[in-house]
Amino acid sequence: MxxxxxxxxxxxxxxxxxxxxxxxxxxxxxxxxxxxxxxxxxxxxxxxxxxxxxxxxxxxxxxxxxxxxxxxxxxxxxxxxxxxxxxxxxxxxxxxxxxxxxxxxxxxxxxxxxxxxxxxxxxxxxxxSFEPPIQKMKEIIDSGKLGRVLMIHNWYYNDWIYRPRTPEELKTDLGGGVTYRQGSHQFDIIRLLGGGEVRSIRAATAISDPERPTEGNHSVFLEFENGIAATAVYNGYDHFHTTELTFNIGEGGPLSNSGVYAQARRTIKATNSPQDEVALKVEAGYGGSRSKNYQEAEKHHPFFGLTIVSCEKGDIRQSPDGLIVYGEEEKYTVQIPMEETxxxxxxxxxxxxxxxxxxxxxDGRWARANLEVCIKAIQSSKERKELYLNYQVPVKEPVENNI
Amino acid sequence: MxxxxxxxxxxxxxxxxxxxxxxxxxxxxxxxxxxxxxxxxxxxxxxxxxxxxxxxxxxxxxxxxxxxxxxxxxxxxxxxxxxxxxxxxxxxxxxxxxxxxxxxxxxxxxxxxxxxxxxxxxxxxxxxSFEPPIQKMKEIIDSGKLGRVLMIHNWYYNDWIYRPRTPEELKTDLGGGVTYRQGSHQFDIIRLLGGGEVRSIRAATAISDPERPTEGNHSVFLEFENGIAATAVYNGYDHFHTTELTFNIGEGGPLSNSGVYAQARRTIKATNSPQDEVALKVEAGYGGSRSKNYQEAEKHHPFFGLTIVSCEKGDIRQSPDGLIVYGEEEKYTVQIPMEETxxxxxxxxxxxxxxxxxxxxxDGRWARANLEVCIKAIQSSKERKELYLNYQVPVKEPVENNI
The missing domain is CATH 3.40.50.720 (NAD(P)-binding Rossmann-like Domain)
Structure with missing residues (x-):
């Protein structure tokens, strides 16, 4: 093509x-x-x-x-x-x-x-998994200098459930809730770093605020065909935030609301109707009064929670400006240019x-594999048992086709 | 009695x-x-x-x-x-x-x-689970003010594998390795907070340094009979340390070796024989040259890694002087007297x-239940499947028998 x-x-x-x-x-x-x-x-x-x-x-x-x-x-x-x-x-x-x-x-x-x-x-x-720090983690893994990957963990605590939502984002059947919407990012990160082919999953998901009746937290264990183990933990109820563990940097760069506790939950609990809530969300879209200035350079790469990769000869996690590599002999940082996004x-x-x-x-098959993990996470929780996966695909090696 | x-x-x-x-x-x-x-x-x-x-x-x-x-x-x-x-x-x-x-x-x-x-x-x-911060977490859970427990996580990255060891501590069959020796603490903490009765386990353990051929890291998913989910993650290979996430406070209080990267691994790799290593360990016992002055008051309660408890209405984790409670309306700290240990x-x-x-x-049954989780973690990893537990017991309510 x-x-x-x-x-x-x-x-x-x-x-x-x-x-x-x-x-x-x-x-x-x-x-x-x-x-x-x-x-x-x-x-x-x-x-x-x-x-x-x-x-x-x-x-x-x-x-x-x-x-x-x-x-x-x-x-x-x-x-x-x-x-x-x-x-x-x-x-x-x-x-x-x-x-x-x-x-x-x-x-x-x-x-x-x-x-x-x-x-x-x-x-x-x-x-x-498109984000430069995750791409750089993959590059280090692929270089082989840290040996085989042992475990990959992503833990994210934030206010997802209480950000302004359209009604379908709060309906599991329509792909709402943190397991579909945010687990898909966690599994995407974990699958890119782990090789792509998840063998089995054991998960517990929960709907813990009846006013927002969709999954708001989960604990997920994954094992890859190649033996790599992973967990994805998520809690979107706006109590503890993992930004406290990630240099106060969140998904959209530095936190803008630091200093106000539970701001998202307070705002939503004070909103009168789903219509008012959608209006709040619309204002965050293109040209809206709450829209971010996306042209303005972010000062940091986003942290999608805390990701820690453990290899035989070292661990990797994000630093404010790139990565921290904890090797056999030394701990060092790898800078990632801020122009990459x-x-x-x-x-x-x-x-x-x-x-x-x-x-x-x-591609579509990669995304279907992420979706399968989301679906099976919810199913594993309901059935209270480990489930095996059927639509997993490996990470493709990028090859230029110079015709 | x-x-x-x-x-x-x-x-x-x-x-x-x-x-x-x-x-x-x-x-x-x-x-x-x-x-x-x-x-x-x-x-x-x-x-x-x-x-x-x-x-x-x-x-x-x-x-x-x-x-x-x-x-x-x-x-x-x-x-x-x-x-x-x-x-x-x-x-x-x-x-x-x-x-x-x-x-x-x-x-x-x-x-x-x-x-x-x-x-x-x-x-x-x-x-x-005897430690005052864990006991205080249980007290807050039991008070009911944060609602039902959703998830309990304990993640610990440290240098366990490279601390001076007796030979049996590095032999899995004799109860060595991090899953038996340290998982037992993680499961003890998690079981105390989760009610005691684990229903099933899915785990991946690994032996990643052939010179220390026993489990050095694991990822464990647990679900309790009551539906509470938990993970226990451990990595003892002296790369990343979770003290970076716990105010630089470790298991024995404040870190003494901060500033020197991978000190434990360097020391052990420079030790000539198992005898020399045992001698190092003996020196840390009563009256030895490397023994701690246990009479000296610790400045902080120990952090056995990062423990985060999520309830419906709030999360709890340790602070340097006690606990941080992230409630519905406010985030506050609970002081725990340093005299308690x-x-x-x-x-x-x-x-x-x-x-x-x-x-x-x-008691013995409580300890047997912790041991069962350790044994099943290693077995689950070998068989690559979820296993169910048979010897779990609930947490006893302390009742004084005033005869």
């Missing part, structure tokens, strides 16, 4: 938080152009046209009829992914779809088939796939 | 690190007397007689023939416990035996039976059992 083109034109579908946060990455890439956006929100379209001098459409169908668009970034709600991937694939557009790919393995399968049938790449992201890596993965013919790691 | 006596006389058997470290606790208790010690090391006996004006014996048999002794603290190597418990029980002495009680469930069973047949208390300790709690448990008729929590 290598091409004689040297750059690709991307159109964004959906300008909520996910859509807005990908814009700077597209702009930053020298061979990718921010060419268009589609949303039914006229105000956002006007602002987008004005900010980026790019084309605007009301619907994904219209955007996909534009022959100048090579690839689309689908940042619409999860339940629309199957339909939107179908439209894009049939229009022969390469696809980045926001995670989670789907809520069911059947939907994931149909999207994988559609992309393959139409000869387009399907990349799922952004997810946290996870979302730039997403854009680079689609660029390399389309232009260089490099098969993407984070 | 309540008595008209108001105090008890204790004799110590074995004056290694364990024996020496119990002395200050015995001395500190107002109703317990340090009455005697037994060891074959004449130098230690002389020093002991001189330091404490107490009686000395060469053997446990001689000590147990002393009618003034009410209870013995058996701090001999694990493989001698069965024989020493038999001697003490048949002499009708109450017993504290250093953990681990035994290496096999059969040996544990025989000791439990011997104690019961002879009408003496059998307490196993010191183990870390885990070993004083051990001595108090035997005192209350003998004088007040309070059934001890940490």
């Amino acid at each position: 290598a091409s004689k083109k040297q750059s690709i034109n991307i159109g964004i579908v959906g300008l909520g938080i996910a859509g807005a946060s990908m814009i700077p990455a597209i702009i930053a890439h020298p061979h990718v152009n921010l060419a268009a956006a589609a949303t039914r929100n006229q105000e956002r379209l006007d602002k987008f046209a004005n900010d980026y001098h790019a084309k605007t459409y009301y619907t994904i169908d219209e955007l996909c009829r534009d022959p100048e668009i090579d690839a689309v970034y689908i940042a619409t709600p999860t339940e629309l992914h199957t339909e939107h991937v179908r439209i894009a694939a049939e229009a022969k557009k390469h696809i980045i779809v926001e995670k989670p790919l789907a809520v069911s393995l059947e939907d994931a399968e149909s999207m994988i088939e559609l992309a393959e049938k139409n000869g387009v790449h399907l990349i799922v992201g952004h997810s946290h 996870g979302r730039i890596n997403v854009i680079n993965e689609i660029y390399k796939a389309v232009i260089k013919g490099v098969k993407p790691i984070h | 309540a008595s008209k006596k108001q105090s008890i006389n204790i004799g110590i058997v074995g004056l290694g690190i364990a024996g020496a470290s119990m002395i200050p606790a015995i001395i500190a208790h107002p109703h317990v007397n340090l009455a005697a010690a037994a060891t074959r090391n004449q130098e230690r006996l002389d020093k002991f007689a001189n330091d404490y004006h107490a009686k000395t014996y060469y053997t446990i048999d001689e000590l147990c023939r002393d009618p003034e002794i009410d209870a013995v603290y058996i701090a001999t190597p694990t493989e001698l416990h069965t024989e020493h418990v038999r001697i003490a029980a048949e002499a009708k002495k109450h017993i504290i035996v250093e953990k681990p009680l035994a290496v096999s469930l059969e040996d544990a069973e025989s000791m439990i039976e011997l104690a019961e047949k002879n009408g003496v208390h059998l307490i196993v300790g010191h183990s870390h 885990g070993r004083i709690n051990v001595i108090n448990e035997i005192y209350k059992a003998v004088i007040k008729g309070v059934k001890p929590i940490h």
Whole structure:
């Protein structure tokens, strides 16, 4: 699928938080152009046209009829992914779809088939294994200098359950709750570092606030085919925060609300209705009053909780500016340039796939494997037993196809 | 088993690190007397007689023939416990035996039976659930103010594998390695906080340094009958240390070797023979040149790694001076007096059992349940599957029997 083109034109579908946060990455890439956006929100379209001098459409169908668009970034709600991937694939557009790919393995399968049938790449992201510190951990593991990997742990305590949510984010059946929404990041990180092929899972998930009736915490044990063990622990109830263990740096860089205890829970408990809550969330999207200035350089790479990798000859965890490696003889830090970001890596993965013919790691099968772990985590908890996995895939080695 | 006596006389058997470290606790208790010690090391006996004006014996048999002794603290190597418990029980002495009680469930069973047949208390300790911060966590859980417990996690990374060891401590069959020796503390903490009755376990243990061929790290998932989930993660290979996450405070209070990376591994790798290594360890026992001054007050309670308890309405972890409680409305600290220690709690448990008729929590059945978790952790790893437990017991409520 290598091409004689040297750059690709991307159109964004959906300008909520996910859509807005990908814009700077597209702009930053020298061979990718921010060419268009589609949303039914006229105000956002006007602002987008004005900010980026790019084309605007009301619907994904219209955007996909534009022959100048090579690839689309689908940042619409999860339940629309199957339909939107179908439209894009049939229009022969390469696809980045926001995670989670789907809520069911059947939907994931149909999207994988559609992309393959139409000869387009399907990349799922952004997810946290794209982040430079996780990529650098993998690079160190792959170098072999620390020996075999023994254990990989990711522990994340935060306020996820009490951030402003759309109703489906709080419904497990629609892919809501921390196990689907955040476990998918944890398993993505752990699978990238552990080789990809999880053999079995034993998990306990819990719904602990009846007013937000979806999984809010979990404890998950994974074992890979290759013998590597892992745990993923999550607690989204806004009590203890693991930022206390990660240099006060969170997922979006340095904490903005430090100093106010349980701010997220207080705010949500004071919100009157689901509509008011959605309004709060909408304001965090593109052009909204609570939107982040994504153009502003983050001072630190994000910490998706505390990740500790143990190898025979050393451990690795994140430092404020990169990684700390605890080797046999010395403990040292590895700096990671702040210009690298996870979302730039997403854009680079689609660029390399389309232009260089490099098969993407984070393709539909990779995302389906992450989804399978989420589904089995909830099932393992309900059945109170260990379960085995069926759709796991190894991490692909990136090979350029210079035709 | 309540008595008209108001105090008890204790004799110590074995004056290694364990024996020496119990002395200050015995001395500190107002109703317990340090009455005697037994060891074959004449130098230690002389020093002991001189330091404490107490009686000395060469053997446990001689000590147990002393009618003034009410209870013995058996701090001999694990493989001698069965024989020493038999001697003490048949002499009708109450017993504290250093953990681990035994290496096999059969040996544990025989000791439990011997104690019961002879009408003496059998307490196993010191183990870390005796420590005041863990006891205080239990008190907060039992108060119900944080609601139901959801998850309990204990994660400990340190240099255990490279501290000076006797040969049996590095032989799994003899109860060596981190899963038997240190997992027993983790499971003891987790079981005390979770209610005691573990339903199932899934674990991965590993032997990662062929020069120290016993378990050096593990990842363990536990689920209790009551649905509480837990993980215990341990890495003893002297790379990353969890003291970095626990205010630089370790198991023995503040770190003494901070600043020197991988000091334990360097020292051991430079030691020529197992004999030299044992000599290093002996020097840390009673009267040795490397022995700690146990009389000196510790500035902090010990951190056995990072323990985080999540309840419906809050999380708990240790602070330098007690606990941090992350509640619904506020985060606050709970001070714990430094005069309280885990070993004083051990001595108090035997005192209350003998004088007040309070059934001890940490009895033979409790210790057998901890041992069962250790054994099943290693078995689960070998068989790569979840296993169910058969010898678990609930945490006893302390009730005074005022006859």
